[in-house]
Amino acid sequence: MLSEELLAILACPACKSKVKLVADRWLxxxxxxxRRKYPIKDGIPQMLIEExxxxxxxxxxELAKLEP
Numbered sequence: 697m698l699s700e701e702l703l704a705i706l707a708c709p710a711c712k713s714k715v716k717l718v719a720d721r722w723l724x725x726x727x728x729x730x731r732r733k734y735p736i737k738d739g740i741p742q743m744l745i746e747e748x749x750x751x752x753x754x755x756x757x758e759l760a761k762l763e764p
Contacts (some may be wrong), residue, residue, distance in 0.1 A: 697717075697722050698717060698725065698736070698739075698741070702762075703716075703717055706723060706741065706743070708725040708726075708727065708730055708732055708734075708743075708748070709743050709744070709745055709748075710725070710729075710730055710732055710745045710748060711725065711727045711729070711730040711732075713726050713727035714723050714726045714731060715734070715758065716742075718733075718756050718759055718760065719760040720736075720761060721735065721736050721759075721762075721764050722735060722736065722751075722756075722759045723741055723743070724756060724759070724764065725748070730750030731752050732751070732752055733748060733751035733752070733754060733759060734743070734746045734750065734751075735745055735751075735764030736764060737764050739748060742764070
């Protein structure tokens with residue numbers, strides 16, 4: 697799980713908006729136009745735009761069921 701301090705400084709690399717933690721395994725961009733979702737693998741956020749692009753059309757409910 698990510699610390700609150702780290703979560704407070706992380707931002708979407710594509711649009712620079714805040715991200716929120718979902719299911720302790722995903723960081724979701726809060727910009728409704730961006731909608732990128734970044735997986736957290738082995739405790740490390742995968743904050744590459746290409747990674748976020750893969751999950752743009754996946755809902756937060758579906759993310760909770762997916763393994764990053």
